[in-house]
Amino acid sequence: MLNKADITPQLAEELSADREKVLKFIADLKWRDGYVCRNCGHTNYCEGKTPSSRRCTRCKKEESATANTIFHNIKFPVNKAFFIAYNVCMLGNDISTYKYSEQLGINQMTCWKFRKRIQDCLIKQGPEKSIVSLNKVIIL
Ligand SMILES: [Zn+2]
Secondary structure, eight states: OOOGGGOOHHHHHHHHTOHHHHHHHHHHHHTTTOOOOTTTOOOOEEEOSSTTOEEETTTOOEEOTTTTSTTTTOSSOHHHHHHHHHHHHHHTTSSOHHHHHHHHTSOHHHHHHHHHHHHHHHHHHOSOOSHHHHHHHHHO
16 A cells, blocks of 8 residues: 655656556555446456556456546656656756756657646645645646
């Protein structure tokens, strides 16, 4: 079970480097109170086709780890998105989107748009910068 104090800088670094690890992390966080199918409300699931996705054993609807989270429909690797989300929640705007772009090897405008998505989410939740808000941002 995930504890909200568990995102140490070391863990964040590990997650930022590994797509499957971060998907598992998001799934654990998203379904921390147990899995409930969004389609039919059933609580039994089996593994889906993509890493850490879950498939309802009744209606067979599959939900990816990133569906209904801040990482929904992003067009670049989720571990890189996690890196941006972590840093924006922890450091605010201290890191420019040019720096993210250079460090992660993704388009600057892509970084800017994703950072904006996180910032909009943080604004809705109040100014608190912490692990707690990172968790809230991820889950939406
Ligand atoms: Zn279902």
